[in-house]
Amino acid sequence: MRMIIKGGRVVDPEKLDGIMDVYIENDTIAAIIEKKNDSPPFKEDDADRVINAEGCIVAPGLIDMHVHLREPGEEYKESIETGIQAAGAGGFTSICCMPNTKPVNDSKEVTTYILKRAMSLRSVRVFPVAAVSLGLEGEALSEYGELKEAGAVAVTDDGHPVVNSQLMRRAIEYSKSIGIPVISHTEELTLSNGVMNEGPVATRLGLSGIPNAAESIMVMRDIAMAELTGGPVHIAHVSTSESVREIRAAKQRGVPVTAETAPHFFTLTDQSVAEYDTHAKMYPPLRAAKDRRSVCEALADGTIDAIATDHAPHSALEKEVPFDEAANGIIGLETSLPLGLRLVDEGLLTLPQLIEKMSLNPARILGLSAGVRIGGKADLTVIDPSRQYVYHAAEGFSKSRNTPFDGWEMKGRASFTIVDGRIVHEI
Amino acid sequence: MGLSRKDILDIDSLSVDEIQTILDTADGLKEINSRPIKKVPTLRGKTVILFFHEPSTRTRTSFDIAAKRLSADSISISASTSSMVKGETLIDTAKNLEAMSPDIIVLRHASSGAPYLLAKTLSASIINAGDGMHAHPTQALLDMMTVREEKGRLEGLRIAIIGDIAHSRVARSNVAGFTKMGAEVCLAGPPTMIPYGVDTLGAHVTYDMDEAIEGADVVMTLRIQRERQKSFLFPTEREYAKRYGLTPDRLKHIPPDALIMHPGPINRGVEIAPEIADGPYSVILDQVANGVALRMSLLYLLGGGVRNADDH
Numbered sequence: 177m178r179m180i181i182k183g184g185r186v187v188d189p190e191k192l193d194g195i196m197d198v199y200i201e202n203d204t205i206a207a208i209i210e211k212k213n214d215s216p217p218f219k220e221d222d223a224d225r226v227i228n229a230e231g232c233i234v235a236p237g238l239i240d241m242h243v244h245l246r247e248p249g250e251e252y253k254e255s256i257e258t259g260i261q262a263a264g265a266g267g268f269t270s271i272c273c274m275p276n277t278k279p280v281n282d283s284k285e286v287t288t289y290i291l292k293r294a295m296s297l298r299s300v301r302v303f304p305v306a307a308v309s310l311g312l313e314g315e316a317l318s319e320y321g322e323l324k325e326a327g328a329v330a331v332t333d334d335g336h337p338v339v340n341s342q343l344m345r346r347a348i349e350y351s352k353s354i355g356i357p358v359i360s361h362t363e364e365l366t367l368s369n370g371v372m373n374e375g376p377v378a379t380r381l382g383l384s385g386i387p388n389a390a391e392s393i394m395v396m397r398d399i400a401m402a403e404l405t406g407g408p409v410h411i412a413h414v415s416t417s418e419s420v421r422e423i424r425a426a427k428q429r430g431v432p433v434t435a436e437t438a439p440h441f442f443t444l445t446d447q448s449v450a451e452y453d454t455h456a457k458m459y460p461p462l463r464a465a466k467d468r469r470s471v472c473e474a475l476a477d478g479t480i481d482a483i484a485t486d487h488a489p490h491s492a493l494e495k496e497v498p499f500d501e502a503a504n505g506i507i508g509l510e511t512s513l514p515l516g517l518r519l520v521d522e523g524l525l526t527l528p529q530l531i532e533k534m535s536l537n538p539a540r541i542l543g544l545s546a547g548v549r550i551g552g553k554a555d556l557t558v559i560d561p562s563r564q565y566v567y568h569a570a571e572g573f574s575k576s577r578n579t580p581f582d583g584w585e586m587k588g589r590a591s592f593t594i595v596d597g598r599i600v601h602e603i
Numbered sequence: 604m605g606l607s608r609k610d611i612l613d614i615d616s617l618s619v620d621e622i623q624t625i626l627d628t629a630d631g632l633k634e635i636n637s638r639p640i641k642k643v644p645t646l647r648g649k650t651v652i653l654f655f656h657e658p659s660t661r662t663r664t665s666f667d668i669a670a671k672r673l674s675a676d677s678i679s680i681s682a683s684t685s686s687m688v689k690g691e692t693l694i695d696t697a698k699n700l701e702a703m704s705p706d707i708i709v710l711r712h713a714s715s716g717a718p719y720l721l722a723k724t725l726s727a728s729i730i731n732a733g734d735g736m737h738a739h740p741t742q743a744l745l746d747m748m749t750v751r752e753e754k755g756r757l758e759g760l761r762i763a764i765i766g767d768i769a770h771s772r773v774a775r776s777n778v779a780g781f782t783k784m785g786a787e788v789c790l791a792g793p794p795t796m797i798p799y800g801v802d803t804l805g806a807h808v809t810y811d812m813d814e815a816i817e818g819a820d821v822v823m824t825l826r827i828q829r830e831r832q833k834s835f836l837f838p839t840e841r842e843y844a845k846r847y848g849l850t851p852d853r854l855k856h857i858p859p860d861a862l863i864m865h866p867g868p869i870n871r872g873v874e875i876a877p878e879i880a881d882g883p884y885s886v887i888l889d890q891v892a893n894g895v896a897l898r899m900s901l902l903y904l905l906g907g908g909v910r911n912a913d914d915h
């Protein structure tokens with residue numbers, strides 16, 4: 177199988193940025209050629225597929241390090257198959273799935289099941305993230321050694337915080353010898369018993385509020401744990417100014433902490449909750465305008481390393497109910513890239529910065545490979561940055577439609593998603 | 604005059620004119636309640652469902668009497684008699700109710716915003732009879748009716764509301780209503796009971812009760828719920844009564860003709876001293892009486908009843 181991606185702007189943040197042709201042979205990038213320079217490895221006539229990428233960006237395959245695939249156990253919300261399709265459509269060549277399935281992914285068996293199922297679909301790569309604690313119960317460590325051997329790339333109790341600080345300390349310490357990073361869902365449960373951001377909107381709507389401190393207090397604790405142990409901690413879904421401030425200061429001290437935020441936190445504020453829109457309900461909650469600004473600044477200055485969707489599918493059963501009864505979470509795989517490109521359009525990020533946060537940095541944090549390199553794996557996303565369209569959740573690939581972005585005018589989308597040299601999505 | 608709207612969900616969305624229409628209509632209908640035969644045929648053939656997902660004998664009875672005095676057929680459904688206990692969702696239950704073609708559904712629900720969900724889904728008129736901590740528009744309207752009756756106006760009055768503002772739908776709706784009608788509202792309570800950003804709703808806020816009631820035309824105290832002790836909102840009823848209870852001692856801060864109000868039910872000796880609740884300036888029972896007239900007004904205006912001369 178030979179493929180040429182012709183005339184696109186090839187961007188690999190650490191190495192390349194220019195109009196080039198990318199030659200793919202089987203699953204490998206065979207050559208990256210600036211026009212009329214080197215001789216190509218094969219002629220255009222010998223290619224099985226020639227993609228005209230003029231006006232498009234040829235990027236390292238995008239990686240979403242925070243996805244809930246719901247399989248096994250809640251296939252009525254999403255399955256590995258539909259989640260992968262949504263990921264491909266969103267331009268992702270790799271996704272990491274969270275362990276809060278039924279049963280919980282705290283064992284080799286569940287990790288292996290997910291990997292087998294994903295590989296049988298020969299599409300987007302799936303990297304399971306296993307549980308910090310058995311059953312997400314916060315009482316005993318799961319077997320990180322065996323989980324890593326089975327293919328898990330990180331551990332987290334996402335959906336729940338690790339309440340017990342001793343357990344968090346030991347998890348980070350123990351994971352150091354195995355080389356599997358700990359991802360922290362930061363939430364102080366005794367402060368977070370509300371249903372939306374604490375502030376004037378919650379007060380007006382009569383909904384109980386979650387203060388910023390419910391997040392930042394645990395961010396501070398986990399930074400202290402990373403400092404104590406010298407082991408890395410990755411902070412999931414950062415939403416507040418205070419968390420940003422603490423992570424920035426910790427990084428300056430040289431603490432091995434990394435962080436991600438989600439597109440909804442740099443796009444929306446708690447105003448989106450009015451009037452009781454359950455598609456704007458998630459944990460952490462949408463915050464105030466000043467928090468949104470802080471998150472944008474943190475993306476720009478590198479305090480926040482990665483953009484991850486926290487894709488959390490729920491059916492209408494969990495969302496067409498009174499606000500306080502509704503499940504937390506929104507889908508995000510098919511809207512992450514266009515929302516990220518808005519930051520580039522607004523001048524907040526450069527395109528290479530966006531690609532770093534959506535590909536190279538998640539790869540670096542999790543020890544995966546990413547890049548547009550000769551001899552490297554042909555995982556590539558071809559992005560048409562000027563394509564305008566209206567996003568309709570009902571036309572998406574995810575089984576669920578819980579998104580506040582339904583009906584939004586979008587600009588930019590993945591026109592080709594290529595995994596191992598195979599096109600898994602094209603429009 | 605009717606109202607050109609389907610639902611009454613909150614006070615915020617009502618215009619000054621609409622509030623005036625509702626209060627004027629209530630004033631007019633009030634007289635029916637003192638007739639020997641307290642019934643007019645205005646809403647004959649109309650069906651009103653009183654869907655009380657959260658128990659409330661007082662509000663339900665008030666709506667029930669209001670509906671019956673206008674000759675509407677009213678049916679009460681509570682959480683225990685509806686199938687919601689069997690796991691049916693609110694929307695399912697509501698769709699089932701709608702299949703029986705009611706004209707108006709009066710909803711009381713423990714979740715803020717629940718009436719919006721119903722109003723979006725159903726074609727029947729929805730009246731919010733209290734949703735979570737969000738709104739209690741009929742209570743605010745009957746409070747405004749009572750104050751206007753006693754003071755002759757709302758504009759320029761000073762209203763003090765004392766107590767657990769954070770958990771009070773009555774406080775939220777009264778702030779919206781009284782400020783909309785040109786009154787000034789001052790909220791007071793311990794900081795634990797003052798929600799974040801409540802000043803953005805247009806009220807003054809203080810932690811000092813005496814400051815709040817100084818020169819007030821109306822002092823409204825809110826019911827203190829014992830359970831809130833467990834969420835650390837106040838130490839004991841004793842300390843609360845001392846710092847925020849309306850006691851005879853405190854009356855000296857209030858002009859002699861100030862009105863004393865309470866949405867009920869009362870914790871005597873906690874938020875209000877018994878002699879004040881039963882005293883000459885208390886309009887607590889007038890509030891209850893006006894509640895019926897006000898709810899008749901809303902049912903009438905939403906139910907599209909025809910009012911003939913005999914109704915007066």
Ligand SMILES: [Zn+2]
Nearest residue numbers: 334335361412
């Ligand atoms: Zn999480």
